[in-house]
Amino acid sequence: MPDNERPSPVRGLSRRDFLKYSSFLAALIGAGPLGATKVAEAIEAATKFPIVVWSDFQECLGCTIALLQATAPTPAQLILQQISLAYNEAAMAPAGFDAEKSFNQAFDQGAYWVIEGSIPEKIPGSIAIGGKYAGDIAKEFYPKAKGVIAIGSCACFGNVQAHVPNPTGAMGVGAWLRGPGGIPNAQVVNLPRCPGHGDDLVATLIYIIVMGKLPDLDHAGRPLFLYGQTIHDTCERRAHFEAGEFVEQFGDEGSQKRWCFYKVGCKGPATYAPCAINRWNGRTSWCIHAGPCTGCSEDNFWNDFSPLREPLPNIPVPAIQGVSAQNIGLGLAAVTGVGLAAHLVGQTVSGRLFKGGPNGNGESHPQAEKKDGDQK
């Protein structure tokens, strides 16, 4: 029987569409052309829906809303055809004790755990669900989860609420778990950006399910297949950067011509994320289509990159031959600034920004020597 006459293992998809879908997923997770077969086989072999629990800790729900914008697959395909979304406070029908029941049942049945939002270490009671504090929930259920994925910069690094003076002591889930009284060597895959990107989550889940292991991670716990390149490496305005064509003030002629945002504060050169590649909202757009990058996928970016309106210091602007055009005294953390400047000088000279390509190794990562993505 030819392939396309067999029923599709994914409900609602034709056999042909299923195979197309498998190669798309394989490309997304960097599994290559052979991987497509492997992806298809793995999905066919799965007799049950993978169970996913989505928890909300200190968050704004933006990551959940971003998941609703996912297109690969769409949320409807995801929750009806791909997974059993056992627990998600924004979408689930039950509330209160009945919701808690779903939570417990899911872990008993073997669940992957996605966490949105940070864990407060200074005021543990600043986030509670059913009367239980987030940290206690994390510690109790980490050992029961098949894998833990932190979605969005809050769950990865604490994000905005960790900005000085960090009133609640907000931390990333992994850092909190590995901290005092937690679970030594706890492993959490970080998918930072603010919000976290729904397509990244789907790709990572598929990767874990299909490959049966966690993807290779960088120093900040981010999968290299997604976070191997800087925004600047892949930016559509890069030619203007090289040509020394800059937006000098919002709304000026340069901005209408969509020149480079570096001088009005773009943090693209210091930021590792696939935004330019998988873009946002069904690939409609991405940040730099509209304004300067804030560096939201980097640990501690609010503190390190502030003021967001000012340019990153010590970045050699090509048109001015390596002279730092905007060498104004900013409070950028030295570790980022210095390492980054050296990195960029090298790249400018060689005319290439990134040697490893999209699935490159950690070596080309300027911050690779920075130890772990944990809280300072």
Place this chain on the structure above:
Amino acid sequence: MTKVVIDPITRIEGHLRITVEVENGKVKDAWNTCTLFRGFEIFMENIDPRDTWHYAQRICGVCPNPHALNSATAAERAMGVATVPDNARLVRNMLDATQLGYDSILWFYILNAFDYVNVPDILNAKTTDPELMAIQAQVKAQATSGEVNFLSNHYWGHPGYVLSPEANLTLTAHYLQAIDAQQAANQACAVIAGKFPMIMTMAAGGITQLPNEPDVNYYLDRMGIVKEFTENVMWPDLLAVAGAYPELATFGKGVGNFLTWGLLDEKGQLPENRLFPRGGIFGGQLKVEKVDPAEARLYTQHSYYEDDMGKGQKPFDVGQKAIKFDGYPPIDGPDFPTGKYDWTRAARYPSPAGKDVPMEVGPLAEILVAYVSGQKDVVKYVDEVLAAIGMTGKPEVLVSNLGRVAARVVKARINCDYAAQWGMDLLANIKAGDTTCFTEPNLMAEGEGISGYDAPRGALSHYCRVKGGKTVKYAAVPASNWNLAPRDDMGVRGPVEEALVGTPVADPTQPLEILRTVHTFDP
């Protein structure tokens, strides 16, 4: 007397516990407890005032746009920019239109529908439509897989579900369509602002860049899809649900005071001259009073802060952000909350009689103020709803759960009617040679700025004081501080607490009606 605690309240933004006392099948008393705190007002002190909007939009990932807008406006006013170029106004309106379109769809279907639509019951529906059959098959596959999913463990057997299996199936299909429709609204946002949630094109002083013609055309195309959905799917669904659940009009009355700062600026950018005008209604009287966000008051006797965070002071005058958290009230046991029980501060407004009173905010407040002010679109749509449920000439029935549900949809329709116009106006301005969209604020200014502009769930105001290139005081009073206020220092309940009183509870182990009342506030 029975104590019922629901924690977490699901299908909302944020973290909420509701505690009620049920007596003779009705709620006798109620307490709401927000169980999340992050400390925005603390870490937003001492930052670059040009950046506040980046921080502020992370207050709420469901409604980041109005936070960004209020924050940028408060900061630019503090730095001496009184109004932004007209193109910036148009783009801000366009972004708010996408926010309102998406948010209304999200609320009506994803957060609210399961209170009225019995999803497992669709398996009993008779249909020959292949698309509907496919949905049935998918839900069946989930239901019979033996694995727990997002529909499991709910009170589907509750007698409060009255729709036919076929109606349930149609509405479930619309639920799935709604996911696509809200995506379209957010794609319209993204093409102008980079992405949604968390936009990139706001700036203190205007916007970062003027959209170009292809951007605007894409925006118009996407918002066309949203308009069609609100008109042809959401509107009839509202009328169907309102017709099937007449008891919606009979409870959830609330505090009877309504407040809106208004939203969607007209040319000239005067707060009293908005598409949805600014105003207050007190004591249920159909008369609109002038209101001013500078006059909001905060109380903290029942909130997890020291008293100098409240005591009836204005947002700029409250003291240090001293936290006084000593645990949540017990879930088990007979005790009801006393003392401090909420992370939310109680916002109050001085009534014409000079008393600080709780105010309900949100679409119902906006629609009532606009209706009483004679806003013609509002009158047209509200009358249509009233006629459809046989209540012509009785706008007072809207002061109920029904009114809150209907007002969201009315607001969404008016918003979608205008979105295209703002896009066309922007293109016309650009064609006429006006490309200004940004005024550089004076970073070194010393001053104060206040912005009051409603978010989808209601009145939102930001307060920013700057000196020497830094914020020296930052405050935000979001809709939660009004609607989800705990009791104030005088012991008066907040609007959600008050609206819960009198809500019938058929079975305290399945408190579906409580969810319905709470959800009408879109907490």
